[in-house]
Amino acid sequence: MSETTLAPTAETVAAGAGEASIYSKSNPYSATVLVNELLTGPQSEKETIHVEMELAEGMTYIPGDALGVIPTYRKEAVDEVLKALGFDGSEKVIEPVKGTPGNEITVREALTSKLGIGKLARGAVNQYAKLAGENVPAGLQALLGAENKAAAEDYVWGREFVDLATDFPGIVKDPQDLFGILQRLMPRMYSIASSQAAHPGQVHLTVRVVLYDAHGKKRQGVCSGMLGERAKVGDKLQVFLDENDNFRLPEDSNTPIIMIGPGTGIAPFRAFLEERQVRGAKGDNWLVFGDQRAASDYLYKDQFEGMQKSGFLTKLQTAFSRDQANKIYVQDRLREASDELFQWLERGAHFYVCGDASRMAKDVEQVLLESIAKGIKGTPEEAAAYLKTMKAQKRYQRDVY
Ligand SMILES: Cc1cc2nc3c(=O)[nH]c(=O)nc-3n(C[C@H](O)[C@H](O)[C@H](O)COP(=O)(O)OP(=O)(O)OC[C@H]3O[C@@H](n4cnc5c(N)ncnc54)[C@H](O)[C@@H]3O)c2cc1C
Incomplete structure:
Protein backbone atom coordinates (compact mmCIF):
# COMPACT_ATOMS: atom_id res chain seq x y z
CA MET A 1 0.00 0.00 0.00
CA PRO A 71 -13.19 -26.04 8.04
CA THR A 72 -12.51 -29.70 7.41
CA TYR A 73 -12.57 -32.55 9.92
CA ARG A 74 -9.38 -34.33 10.86
CA LYS A 75 -8.83 -37.77 9.37
CA GLU A 76 -9.17 -39.56 12.75
CA ALA A 77 -12.65 -38.10 13.29
CA VAL A 78 -13.78 -39.15 9.80
CA ASP A 79 -12.26 -42.64 10.23
CA GLU A 80 -14.21 -43.09 13.46
CA VAL A 81 -17.51 -42.23 11.79
CA LEU A 82 -16.78 -44.50 8.81
CA LYS A 83 -15.98 -47.33 11.21
CA ALA A 84 -19.14 -46.76 13.23
CA LEU A 85 -21.20 -46.79 10.01
CA GLY A 86 -19.37 -49.76 8.51
CA PHE A 87 -18.27 -47.93 5.32
CA ASP A 88 -14.74 -47.93 3.90
CA GLY A 89 -14.97 -44.33 2.70
CA SER A 90 -14.76 -44.99 -1.05
CA GLU A 91 -18.55 -45.38 -1.45
CA LYS A 92 -19.96 -42.77 -3.83
CA VAL A 93 -22.60 -40.22 -2.85
CA ILE A 94 -24.16 -37.26 -4.63
CA GLU A 95 -23.66 -33.97 -2.84
CA PRO A 96 -26.85 -32.00 -3.53
CA VAL A 97 -26.09 -28.62 -5.11
CA LYS A 98 -29.04 -26.28 -5.82
CA GLY A 99 -29.93 -25.94 -9.45
CA THR A 100 -27.62 -28.76 -10.57
CA PRO A 101 -27.77 -32.56 -10.63
CA GLY A 102 -25.23 -32.50 -7.76
CA ASN A 103 -21.60 -33.54 -7.43
CA GLU A 104 -20.45 -37.11 -7.17
CA ILE A 105 -17.98 -37.43 -4.30
CA THR A 106 -16.86 -40.19 -1.93
CA VAL A 107 -18.47 -40.62 1.47
CA ARG A 108 -15.05 -39.81 2.98
CA GLU A 109 -15.08 -36.44 1.23
CA ALA A 110 -18.65 -35.82 2.36
CA LEU A 111 -17.74 -36.52 5.99
CA THR A 112 -14.53 -34.48 5.79
CA SER A 113 -15.77 -31.25 4.29
CA LYS A 114 -19.48 -31.25 3.48
CA LEU A 115 -21.42 -32.54 6.49
CA GLY A 116 -21.36 -31.50 10.15
CA ILE A 117 -20.31 -34.59 12.10
CA GLY A 118 -19.38 -32.57 15.21
CA LYS A 119 -21.83 -31.18 17.76
CA LEU A 120 -24.92 -33.41 17.55
CA ALA A 121 -28.28 -31.73 16.89
CA ARG A 122 -31.60 -33.11 18.14
CA GLY A 123 -32.83 -32.90 14.56
CA ALA A 124 -30.12 -35.36 13.51
CA VAL A 125 -31.29 -37.83 16.18
CA ASN A 126 -34.87 -37.58 14.84
CA GLN A 127 -33.81 -38.04 11.21
CA TYR A 128 -31.59 -40.96 12.20
CA ALA A 129 -34.49 -42.63 13.98
CA LYS A 130 -36.76 -42.12 10.94
CA LEU A 131 -34.31 -44.16 8.87
CA ALA A 132 -34.73 -47.08 11.26
CA GLY A 133 -38.43 -47.24 10.25
CA GLU A 134 -40.24 -49.85 12.32
CA ASN A 135 -37.04 -51.03 13.99
CA VAL A 136 -36.15 -48.10 16.20
CA PRO A 137 -34.07 -49.43 19.13
CA ALA A 138 -35.66 -48.77 22.54
CA GLY A 139 -32.82 -46.48 23.64
CA LEU A 140 -33.29 -44.32 20.56
CA GLN A 141 -37.08 -44.33 20.91
CA ALA A 142 -36.60 -42.88 24.40
CA LEU A 143 -35.07 -39.75 22.78
CA LEU A 144 -37.96 -39.03 20.41
CA GLY A 145 -41.07 -36.89 20.61
CA ALA A 146 -42.04 -33.81 22.62
CA GLU A 147 -42.33 -35.85 25.83
CA ASN A 148 -38.65 -36.87 25.59
CA LYS A 149 -37.24 -33.47 24.68
CA ALA A 150 -35.30 -33.10 27.94
CA ALA A 151 -33.80 -36.61 27.60
CA ALA A 152 -32.79 -35.87 24.00
CA GLU A 153 -31.19 -32.56 24.98
CA ASP A 154 -29.32 -34.33 27.71
CA TYR A 155 -28.15 -36.99 25.24
CA VAL A 156 -26.89 -34.60 22.55
CA TRP A 157 -24.96 -32.40 25.02
CA GLY A 158 -21.24 -32.95 24.44
CA ARG A 159 -21.91 -35.72 21.91
CA GLU A 160 -21.12 -35.91 18.20
CA PHE A 161 -22.56 -37.92 15.32
CA VAL A 162 -20.06 -40.73 15.92
CA ASP A 163 -21.62 -41.32 19.36
CA LEU A 164 -25.10 -41.71 17.87
CA ALA A 165 -23.83 -44.03 15.13
CA THR A 166 -21.93 -46.09 17.73
CA ASP A 167 -24.74 -46.25 20.29
CA PHE A 168 -27.35 -47.27 17.70
CA PRO A 169 -25.43 -49.08 14.94
CA GLY A 170 -26.60 -50.55 11.64
CA ILE A 171 -29.20 -47.88 10.81
CA VAL A 172 -27.52 -46.10 7.89
CA LYS A 173 -27.41 -48.63 5.05
CA ASP A 174 -27.07 -46.16 2.17
CA PRO A 175 -24.40 -43.44 2.69
CA GLN A 176 -26.53 -41.05 0.62
CA ASP A 177 -28.93 -40.90 3.60
CA LEU A 178 -26.29 -39.01 5.57
CA PHE A 179 -27.32 -35.87 3.66
CA GLY A 180 -30.81 -36.22 5.16
CA ILE A 181 -29.51 -36.68 8.71
CA LEU A 182 -26.68 -34.21 9.07
CA GLN A 183 -26.55 -30.48 8.52
CA ARG A 184 -24.09 -28.95 6.10
CA LEU A 185 -20.68 -28.09 7.54
CA MET A 186 -20.68 -24.29 7.75
CA PRO A 187 -17.80 -21.80 7.65
CA GLU A 243 -17.97 -7.05 6.07
CA ASN A 244 -19.41 -5.84 9.35
CA ASP A 245 -20.70 -2.29 9.06
CA ASN A 246 -22.09 -2.48 12.58
CA PHE A 247 -18.64 -2.49 14.15
CA ARG A 248 -16.64 0.43 12.92
CA LEU A 249 -14.16 3.02 14.14
CA PRO A 250 -15.63 6.55 14.44
CA GLU A 251 -15.55 8.55 11.21
CA ASP A 252 -13.72 11.35 13.03
CA SER A 253 -10.33 10.01 14.07
CA ASN A 254 -10.21 12.57 16.93
CA THR A 255 -13.12 10.83 18.67
CA PRO A 256 -12.17 8.91 21.84
CA ILE A 257 -12.87 5.17 21.86
CA ILE A 258 -13.44 2.73 24.72
CA MET A 259 -12.93 -0.96 23.90
CA ILE A 260 -13.96 -3.86 26.11
CA GLY A 261 -12.46 -7.10 24.79
CA PRO A 262 -11.81 -9.99 27.15
CA GLY A 263 -10.37 -13.25 25.78
CA THR A 264 -10.57 -13.51 21.99
CA GLY A 265 -12.82 -10.43 22.16
CA ILE A 266 -9.53 -8.54 21.97
CA ALA A 267 -9.15 -9.37 18.24
CA PRO A 268 -10.96 -6.43 16.58
CA PHE A 269 -9.43 -4.00 19.08
CA ARG A 270 -5.92 -4.99 18.06
CA ALA A 271 -7.12 -4.10 14.55
CA PHE A 272 -8.67 -0.79 15.73
CA LEU A 273 -5.52 0.23 17.59
CA GLU A 274 -3.14 -0.75 14.81
CA GLU A 275 -5.27 1.18 12.33
CA ARG A 276 -5.39 4.32 14.45
CA GLN A 277 -1.68 4.09 15.19
CA VAL A 278 -0.60 3.66 11.57
CA ARG A 279 -2.86 6.49 10.47
CA GLY A 280 -1.73 8.81 13.26
CA ALA A 281 -5.26 9.24 14.65
CA LYS A 282 -5.33 11.72 17.52
CA GLY A 283 -8.38 10.38 19.41
CA ASP A 284 -7.86 8.91 22.89
CA ASN A 285 -7.92 5.11 23.19
CA TRP A 286 -9.05 3.14 26.26
CA LEU A 287 -8.70 -0.64 26.27
CA VAL A 288 -10.01 -3.10 28.84
CA PHE A 289 -8.71 -6.66 28.48
CA GLY A 290 -9.37 -9.61 30.73
CA ASP A 291 -8.79 -13.33 31.03
CA GLN A 292 -7.86 -15.87 33.71
CA ARG A 293 -4.18 -15.23 34.56
CA ALA A 294 -1.74 -12.46 33.64
CA ALA A 295 1.23 -14.83 33.42
CA SER A 296 -0.34 -17.14 30.84
CA ASP A 297 -3.39 -15.45 29.28
CA TYR A 298 -2.41 -11.85 28.63
CA LEU A 299 -2.82 -11.81 24.84
CA TYR A 300 -0.61 -9.33 22.90
CA LYS A 301 0.78 -8.02 26.22
CA ASP A 302 3.98 -6.55 24.75
CA GLN A 303 2.16 -4.83 21.91
CA PHE A 304 -0.47 -3.20 24.14
CA GLU A 305 2.01 -2.25 26.86
CA GLY A 306 4.26 -0.75 24.18
CA MET A 307 1.33 1.30 22.89
CA GLN A 308 0.63 2.46 26.43
CA LYS A 309 4.27 3.42 27.11
CA SER A 310 4.42 5.47 23.93
CA GLY A 311 1.32 7.36 25.06
CA PHE A 312 -0.76 6.17 22.10
CA LEU A 313 -2.95 3.89 24.24
CA THR A 314 -4.31 6.45 26.70
CA LYS A 315 -5.72 4.00 29.21
CA LEU A 316 -5.11 0.26 29.58
CA GLN A 317 -6.96 -1.76 32.18
CA THR A 318 -6.61 -5.49 32.72
CA ALA A 319 -8.71 -7.90 34.76
CA PHE A 320 -7.28 -11.33 35.54
CA SER A 321 -9.98 -13.31 37.30
CA ARG A 322 -7.78 -16.06 38.79
CA ASP A 323 -4.87 -13.95 40.02
CA GLN A 324 -6.47 -13.23 43.39
CA ALA A 325 -8.95 -14.87 45.72
CA ASN A 326 -11.88 -12.77 44.54
CA LYS A 327 -12.67 -12.91 40.83
CA ILE A 328 -12.15 -9.66 38.97
CA TYR A 329 -13.66 -9.24 35.51
CA VAL A 330 -13.56 -6.51 32.86
CA GLN A 331 -16.87 -5.10 34.12
CA ASP A 332 -15.34 -4.68 37.60
CA ARG A 333 -12.45 -2.67 36.17
CA LEU A 334 -14.91 -0.55 34.27
CA ARG A 335 -16.96 0.04 37.41
CA GLU A 336 -13.81 1.23 39.24
CA ALA A 337 -13.41 3.86 36.52
CA SER A 338 -17.07 4.76 36.39
CA ASP A 339 -16.63 8.56 36.68
CA GLU A 340 -13.93 8.64 34.03
CA LEU A 341 -16.08 6.45 31.80
CA PHE A 342 -18.90 8.97 31.97
CA GLN A 343 -16.50 11.84 31.24
CA TRP A 344 -15.28 10.04 28.11
CA LEU A 345 -18.90 9.44 27.01
CA GLU A 346 -19.63 13.15 27.49
CA ARG A 347 -16.64 13.87 25.25
CA GLY A 348 -18.40 11.83 22.56
CA ALA A 349 -16.53 8.55 23.04
CA HIS A 350 -17.63 5.48 21.11
CA PHE A 351 -18.05 2.38 23.28
CA TYR A 352 -17.30 -1.10 21.88
CA VAL A 353 -17.75 -4.58 23.32
CA CYS A 354 -16.49 -7.80 21.74
CA GLY A 355 -16.44 -11.41 22.95
CA ASP A 356 -18.67 -13.60 25.08
CA ALA A 357 -22.34 -12.97 24.43
CA SER A 358 -23.67 -15.10 27.26
CA ARG A 359 -22.66 -13.05 30.32
CA MET A 360 -19.87 -10.54 29.81
CA ALA A 361 -21.72 -8.32 27.32
CA LYS A 362 -24.75 -8.04 29.62
CA ASP A 363 -22.62 -7.32 32.70
CA VAL A 364 -20.67 -4.65 30.83
CA GLU A 365 -23.91 -3.03 29.68
CA GLN A 366 -25.11 -2.96 33.27
CA VAL A 367 -21.98 -1.10 34.40
CA LEU A 368 -22.34 1.26 31.48
CA LEU A 369 -25.93 2.05 32.53
CA GLU A 370 -24.91 2.50 36.18
CA SER A 371 -22.10 4.87 35.18
CA ILE A 372 -24.43 6.90 33.01
CA ALA A 373 -27.11 7.08 35.73
CA LYS A 374 -24.52 8.30 38.21
CA GLY A 375 -23.05 10.76 35.72
CA ILE A 376 -26.36 12.34 34.74
CA LYS A 377 -27.69 11.98 38.32
CA GLY A 378 -30.68 10.33 36.72
CA THR A 379 -32.98 7.34 36.98
CA PRO A 380 -32.31 3.96 35.33
CA GLU A 381 -34.87 4.95 32.67
CA GLU A 382 -32.97 8.15 31.91
CA ALA A 383 -29.71 6.18 31.69
CA ALA A 384 -31.39 3.74 29.28
CA ALA A 385 -32.54 6.69 27.14
CA TYR A 386 -28.96 8.05 27.08
CA LEU A 387 -27.68 4.65 25.93
CA LYS A 388 -30.44 4.45 23.32
CA THR A 389 -29.25 7.77 21.90
CA MET A 390 -25.67 6.46 21.87
CA LYS A 391 -26.87 3.43 19.90
CA ALA A 392 -28.74 5.62 17.43
CA GLN A 393 -25.54 7.66 16.97
CA LYS A 394 -23.64 4.37 16.42
CA ARG A 395 -21.58 5.14 19.51
CA TYR A 396 -22.42 1.85 21.25
CA GLN A 397 -21.45 -1.15 19.13
CA ARG A 398 -21.17 -4.80 20.04
CA ASP A 399 -19.68 -7.80 18.27
CA VAL A 400 -20.57 -10.68 20.54
CA TYR A 401 -20.71 -14.41 19.86
C1 LIG B 1 -18.91 -12.66 14.31
C2 LIG B 1 -18.10 -13.72 15.03
C3 LIG B 1 -16.78 -13.47 15.37
C4 LIG B 1 -16.04 -14.44 16.02
N1 LIG B 1 -14.73 -14.17 16.34
C5 LIG B 1 -13.98 -15.09 16.95
C6 LIG B 1 -12.62 -14.83 17.28
O1 LIG B 1 -12.08 -13.75 17.00
N2 LIG B 1 -11.91 -15.81 17.88
C7 LIG B 1 -12.47 -17.02 18.22
O2 LIG B 1 -11.77 -17.88 18.77
N3 LIG B 1 -13.77 -17.30 17.93
C8 LIG B 1 -14.52 -16.37 17.29
N4 LIG B 1 -15.83 -16.66 16.97
C9 LIG B 1 -16.34 -18.02 17.25
C10 LIG B 1 -16.00 -18.95 16.07
O3 LIG B 1 -16.73 -18.56 14.92
C11 LIG B 1 -16.34 -20.43 16.32
O4 LIG B 1 -17.67 -20.51 16.78
C12 LIG B 1 -15.42 -21.10 17.34
O5 LIG B 1 -14.08 -21.07 16.89
C13 LIG B 1 -15.83 -22.56 17.55
O6 LIG B 1 -15.91 -23.18 16.31
P1 LIG B 1 -15.35 -24.66 16.10
O7 LIG B 1 -15.68 -25.04 14.69
O8 LIG B 1 -13.94 -24.76 16.53
O9 LIG B 1 -16.20 -25.49 17.12
P2 LIG B 1 -17.50 -26.37 16.80
O10 LIG B 1 -17.14 -27.60 16.06
O11 LIG B 1 -18.54 -25.49 16.24
O12 LIG B 1 -17.86 -26.79 18.25
C14 LIG B 1 -18.28 -25.85 19.21
C15 LIG B 1 -19.31 -26.56 20.05
O13 LIG B 1 -18.64 -27.52 20.87
C16 LIG B 1 -19.42 -27.75 22.01
N5 LIG B 1 -18.61 -27.58 23.20
C17 LIG B 1 -17.61 -26.73 23.37
N6 LIG B 1 -17.09 -26.85 24.61
C18 LIG B 1 -17.81 -27.81 25.20
C19 LIG B 1 -17.76 -28.42 26.49
N7 LIG B 1 -16.88 -28.04 27.40
N8 LIG B 1 -18.66 -29.39 26.77
C20 LIG B 1 -19.54 -29.79 25.84
N9 LIG B 1 -19.63 -29.26 24.61
C21 LIG B 1 -18.78 -28.29 24.31
C22 LIG B 1 -20.50 -26.72 22.04
O14 LIG B 1 -21.68 -27.34 21.61
C23 LIG B 1 -20.04 -25.69 21.03
O15 LIG B 1 -21.11 -25.05 20.41
C24 LIG B 1 -16.61 -15.69 16.35
C25 LIG B 1 -17.94 -15.94 16.01
C26 LIG B 1 -18.67 -14.98 15.36
C27 LIG B 1 -20.09 -15.29 15.01
Missing part, protein backbone atom coordinates in the same frame (compact mmCIF):
# COMPACT_ATOMS: atom_id res chain seq x y z
CA SER A 2 1.37 3.46 -0.86
CA GLU A 3 1.97 6.33 1.57
CA THR A 4 -0.84 8.27 -0.08
CA THR A 5 -3.45 5.72 0.88
CA LEU A 6 -2.23 5.91 4.48
CA ALA A 7 -3.01 9.62 4.80
CA PRO A 8 -4.70 10.04 8.18
CA THR A 9 -7.94 11.58 7.05
CA ALA A 10 -11.27 10.84 8.66
CA GLU A 11 -12.59 9.69 5.29
CA THR A 12 -9.96 7.01 4.72
CA VAL A 13 -10.34 5.68 8.25
CA ALA A 14 -14.07 5.24 7.85
CA ALA A 15 -14.03 4.13 4.23
CA GLY A 16 -16.18 1.12 3.34
CA ALA A 17 -14.58 -2.29 2.98
CA GLY A 18 -12.51 -2.29 -0.10
CA GLU A 19 -12.94 -2.97 -3.73
CA ALA A 20 -14.98 -5.92 -4.82
CA SER A 21 -12.92 -9.08 -4.93
CA ILE A 22 -13.55 -12.21 -6.97
CA TYR A 23 -13.38 -14.21 -3.75
CA SER A 24 -16.47 -14.89 -1.64
CA LYS A 25 -18.09 -17.51 0.56
CA SER A 26 -18.96 -19.58 -2.50
CA ASN A 27 -15.59 -18.93 -4.13
CA PRO A 28 -13.16 -18.83 -1.19
CA TYR A 29 -9.53 -17.82 -1.45
CA SER A 30 -6.86 -20.39 -0.73
CA ALA A 31 -4.73 -18.41 1.73
CA THR A 32 -1.24 -19.47 2.78
CA VAL A 33 -0.57 -19.61 6.52
CA LEU A 34 2.37 -17.31 7.34
CA VAL A 35 2.45 -17.57 11.13
CA ASN A 36 0.67 -19.83 13.61
CA GLU A 37 1.79 -19.36 17.18
CA LEU A 38 0.49 -20.00 20.65
CA LEU A 39 -0.38 -16.83 22.55
CA THR A 40 -1.19 -18.51 25.84
CA GLY A 41 1.51 -19.77 28.19
CA PRO A 42 2.07 -23.37 29.32
CA GLN A 43 0.15 -22.81 32.59
CA SER A 44 -2.98 -21.64 30.79
CA GLU A 45 -6.20 -23.64 30.90
CA LYS A 46 -6.84 -22.40 27.38
CA GLU A 47 -5.11 -22.66 24.06
CA THR A 48 -5.35 -19.38 22.15
CA ILE A 49 -3.42 -18.93 18.93
CA HIS A 50 -2.42 -16.08 16.63
CA VAL A 51 -2.73 -16.98 12.95
CA GLU A 52 -1.45 -14.84 10.08
CA MET A 53 -2.37 -15.51 6.46
CA GLU A 54 -1.60 -13.82 3.17
CA LEU A 55 -4.43 -12.41 1.11
CA ALA A 56 -4.78 -12.08 -2.64
CA GLU A 57 -4.40 -8.71 -4.32
CA GLY A 58 -7.76 -6.93 -4.27
CA MET A 59 -8.94 -8.61 -1.06
CA THR A 60 -9.35 -5.65 1.25
CA TYR A 61 -10.93 -5.33 4.65
CA ILE A 62 -11.25 -2.69 7.31
CA PRO A 63 -11.16 -3.01 11.10
CA GLY A 64 -14.36 -4.55 12.40
CA ASP A 65 -14.67 -7.02 9.51
CA ALA A 66 -14.48 -10.78 10.02
CA LEU A 67 -12.83 -13.61 8.13
CA GLY A 68 -14.81 -16.72 7.23
CA VAL A 69 -12.79 -19.94 7.44
CA ILE A 70 -14.03 -23.13 5.77
CA ARG A 188 -16.79 -20.28 11.00
CA MET A 189 -16.35 -16.55 11.44
CA TYR A 190 -13.39 -14.88 13.16
CA SER A 191 -13.03 -11.18 13.98
CA ILE A 192 -10.04 -9.84 12.09
CA ALA A 193 -7.23 -8.96 14.53
CA SER A 194 -5.09 -6.87 12.17
CA SER A 195 -5.20 -3.57 10.34
CA GLN A 196 -4.48 -4.02 6.66
CA ALA A 197 -2.86 -0.59 6.65
CA ALA A 198 -0.35 -1.93 9.19
CA HIS A 199 0.01 -5.35 7.52
CA PRO A 200 -0.54 -4.97 3.77
CA GLY A 201 -1.58 -8.20 2.09
CA GLN A 202 -2.16 -10.02 5.38
CA VAL A 203 -4.98 -10.95 7.71
CA HIS A 204 -4.48 -11.96 11.36
CA LEU A 205 -6.80 -13.90 13.67
CA THR A 206 -6.92 -14.60 17.41
CA VAL A 207 -8.44 -18.04 17.89
CA ARG A 208 -9.37 -19.90 21.02
CA VAL A 209 -8.99 -23.60 20.24
CA VAL A 210 -12.12 -25.35 21.49
CA LEU A 211 -10.90 -28.46 23.34
CA TYR A 212 -13.00 -30.38 25.84
CA ASP A 213 -13.62 -33.75 27.43
CA ALA A 214 -17.12 -35.17 27.20
CA HIS A 215 -18.48 -38.66 27.77
CA GLY A 216 -15.01 -40.07 28.36
CA LYS A 217 -13.47 -38.68 25.16
CA LYS A 218 -11.23 -35.77 24.21
CA ARG A 219 -13.01 -33.58 21.67
CA GLN A 220 -12.29 -30.46 19.68
CA GLY A 221 -14.15 -27.83 17.70
CA VAL A 222 -13.85 -28.48 13.97
CA CYS A 223 -12.55 -25.12 12.80
CA SER A 224 -10.56 -23.93 15.80
CA GLY A 225 -9.17 -27.48 16.08
CA MET A 226 -8.10 -27.35 12.44
CA LEU A 227 -6.43 -23.96 13.00
CA GLY A 228 -4.79 -25.13 16.21
CA GLU A 229 -3.65 -28.54 15.13
CA ARG A 230 -3.33 -28.74 11.37
CA ALA A 231 -2.81 -25.24 9.92
CA LYS A 232 0.97 -25.25 9.64
CA VAL A 233 3.05 -22.45 8.13
CA GLY A 234 2.89 -22.87 4.34
CA ASP A 235 -0.45 -24.74 4.41
CA LYS A 236 -3.50 -23.35 2.59
CA LEU A 237 -6.80 -22.41 4.21
CA GLN A 238 -10.06 -21.64 2.40
CA VAL A 239 -11.16 -18.17 3.51
CA PHE A 240 -13.39 -15.23 2.58
CA LEU A 241 -13.89 -11.73 3.94
CA ASP A 242 -17.10 -10.75 5.69
